Amino acid sequence: MDHITFLVAVVIVTALAFDFTNGFHDTANAMATSIATGALPPRTAVLISGVLNVVGAFLSTEVARTISGGIVDDTLVSPGMIFAGLIGAILWNLLTWLVGLPSSSSHALFGGLIGAVWVGAGSHGVNFGKVVEKVLVPAVASPVVAGVAALLATYLAYRLTDRARKDSVTQGFRIGQVASASLVSLAHGTNDAQKTMGVITLTLISAGALGHDAGPPLWVIVSAGLAIGLGTYLGGWRIIRTMGKGLTEIQSPQGFAAETASTTVILTSAHLGFALSTTQVASGSILGAGLGRRLAEVRWGVAGRMAVAWVITLPAAALVGGLAAAVVQHGGDPGTAVVALVGAALATGIVVVSRRNPVHAHNVNDAHGVSIRTEPPAKVGAAA
Amino acid sequence: MHLDWNALGQVAAVSLGATVAVVVVFALGVLGLARPEDTRAQHALGLTQATLCFLACAAVVAYGIYLIVPQFH
Numbered sequence: 001m002d003h004i005t006f007l008v009a010v011v012i013v014t015a016l017a018f019d020f021t022n023g024f025h026d027t028a029n030a031m032a033t034s035i036a037t038g039a040l041p042p043r044t045a046v047l048i049s050g051v052l053n054v055v056g057a058f059l060s061t062e063v064a065r066t067i068s069g070g071i072v073d074d075t076l077v078s079p080g081m082i083f084a085g086l087i088g089a090i091l092w093n094l095l096t097w098l099v100g101l102p103s104s105s106s107h108a109l110f111g112g113l114i115g116a117v118w119v120g121a122g123s124h125g126v127n128f129g130k131v132v133e134k135v136l137v138p139a140v141a142s143p144v145v146a147g148v149a150a151l152l153a154t155y156l157a158y159r160l161t162d163r164a165r166k167d168s169v170t171q172g173f174r175i176g177q178v179a180s181a182s183l184v185s186l187a188h189g190t191n192d193a194q195k196t197m198g199v200i201t202l203t204l205i206s207a208g209a210l211g212h213d214a215g216p217p218l219w220v221i222v223s224a225g226l227a228i229g230l231g232t233y234l235g236g237w238r239i240i241r242t243m244g245k246g247l248t249e250i251q252s253p254q255g256f257a258a259e260t261a262s263t264t265v266i267l268t269s270a271h272l273g274f275a276l277s278t279t280q281v282a283s284g285s286i287l288g289a290g291l292g293r294r295l296a297e298v299r300w301g302v303a304g305r306m307a308v309a310w311v312i313t314l315p316a317a318a319l320v321g322g323l324a325a326a327v328v329q330h331g332g333d334p335g336t337a338v339v340a341l342v343g344a345a346l347a348t349g350i351v352v353v354s355r356r357n358p359v360h361a362h363n364v365n366d367a368h369g370v371s372i373r374t375e376p377p378a379k380v381g382a383a384a
Numbered sequence: 385m386h387l388d389w390n391a392l393g394q395v396a397a398v399s400l401g402a403t404v405a406v407v408v409v410f411a412l413g414v415l416g417l418a419r420p421e422d423t424r425a426q427h428a429l430g431l432t433q434a435t436l437c438f439l440a441c442a443a444v445v446a447y448g449i450y451l452i453v454p455q456f457h
Contacts, residue, residue, distance in 0.1 A: 059453050137392070145396045152400070153407035160411040161418065168418030176410050176441070183448050190452055257407045264402040265395070267451050272391045 014086040016227045019196035021093040022105040023231025028239040029282035030184035033255035036244030039174035042361040049185040050233030056189020057225030072117040076125040080328040081116040088112030088321030094350045100238035100370025101309040104277035111317030116325035138276040143284025150261035150285040154292025157253040173252035180259035196224045237359040245368040248290030258285035413437030
C-alpha cells in the first residue's frame with residue numbers, strides 16, 4: 001500500500017464525503033413528493049431510499065471509465081485537481097442545502113473539476129463543446145420534458161378520477177407513489193454511486209496502486225455505496241421541504257404523476273446515453289404536476305430561485321474548485337492540508353448555521369419555506 | 385460539438401408517452417376501485433378493471449427494474 005500517498009488518501013476521503021453530500025442532497029428527488037403527500041412516513045421514506053441507493057451501488061458494474069465523460073481532458077487531471085474539484089462540489093452542495101435549494105450534484109462535480117483543471121492545466125484542458133452537449137442541453141431539455149409529461153399526466157389523472165370517491169383515489173395513488181419513488185431511488189444509486197467509484201478508481205490508477213483498466217476494488221464499491229446510502233438516509237430535509245412543499249402543494253395523484261415522469265425521463269435518457277441531473281428532472285416533474293391540477297398554486301418565486309441556483313451551480317463550484325486547485329498546486333502537501341482544513345471548517349460552519357433553524361423528519365411538512373434567519377456566513381470564495 | 389437531436393427527440397417522445405400511459409392506466413385502475421355508484425355487478429367489473437390495470441403497471445415497473453439493473457442485459 002505504499003502507493004497510497006497522503007494526497008491519494010485525502011482524495012479518497014474527500015470523494016466519499018462528496019458521495020455523502022450527493023446522497024442527502026438527492027433524497028428529495030425520489031422521496032419529497034411521497035413524504036409531502038403522506039404516502040410514506042418521513043423516516044421510512046429515507047430508509048427505503050437509502051437501502052435502494054446501496055443496492056443500486058452494488059448493481060452498477062459498469063463503473064465510469066472517465067471521471068467527467070470527456071468534459072475535461074482526463075489525461076491532464078492529477079489527483080490534486082480531483083481533490084480541488086471535489087472540495088468545490090462539496091461546499092456548493094452544502095451551501096445550497098443550507099438555503100434549501102435543490103441543485104444538481106453532478107453539475108457541482110463537473111463545475112469543481114472544470115475550475116480545477118482550468119487553473120491546474122490551462123483552459124485547453126476543458127472541452128467546452130462537451131460542456132454544452134453533455135451539461136447545458138440536457139439541463140434545459142430534461143426538466144422541460146419531465147414537466148410537460150407530468151403536467152399532461154396529472155391533468156388526465158384528475159379528469160379520469162373526477163367523480164370517483166376521493167379517499168380511495170388518494171389512497172390508491174399513495175400506494176402507486178411508493179413504487180414509483182422506489183424506482184427513482186434505485187436508478188439514482190446505480191448512477192450516482194458509480195460516479196464516486198469512478199473518481200476513486202481513476203485516482204488509484206493514476207497513483208499506480210491499480211493497473212490500467214482495473215475495475216474498482218471491493219472496498220471502493222462498499223464504501224461508496226455506504227457513503228451515498230448513509231447520506232440518503234440522513235436525508236436533506238431542507239431540500240425535501242422545498243421540493244415537497246415549497247414549489248406547490250402536492251396531492252397523491254400529482255406525486256404519482258411527477259415520480260412516474262421522473263422515472264421515465266431518467267431511464268430513457270440513461271438508455272440513450274444522456275447524462276442528466278436527477279435533481280433537475282425531479283424539479284421539472286413537480287412543477288409540471290403543480291400546473292396540471294386546476295387551482296393548484298405554483299410558487300414561481302421558489303421556482304425562480306431554483307432556476308438561478310441551477311445556472312450558477314457550475315460556475316460557483318468551478319470558482320471554488322479553481323481556487324482550491326491553485327493552493328494545492330503551489331502549496332503541495334501542506335497546501336492540500338490547508339484546503340482540506342478550510343473546507344472542513346466551512347462545512348462545519350454551514351452545519352452549525354443550519355442548526356439555528358433545523359428541518360428534520362418531524363417538521364419537514366410543517367412549512368413550505370426554509371429560512372436560516374441570518375445571512376449565510378459561508379463565503380464560497382474563501383474556501384481556498 | 386455534435387448534438388443528437390434525434391436521440392433528444394426520442395427521449396422526449398418516449399418519456400411523454402410512457403408517463404401518460406402509465407398514469408392513465410393507473411388512474412383507470414384506481415377508478416375501478418373507487419366508483420361512486422356501487423351495485424354488486426359493477427363492483428365485480430370495477431375489481432376486474434383494477435386488477436388488469438395494476439397488472440399492466442406492475443409489468444411496466446418490472447421492465448423499469450430490468451432497464452436499471454445491468455446484470456439483466
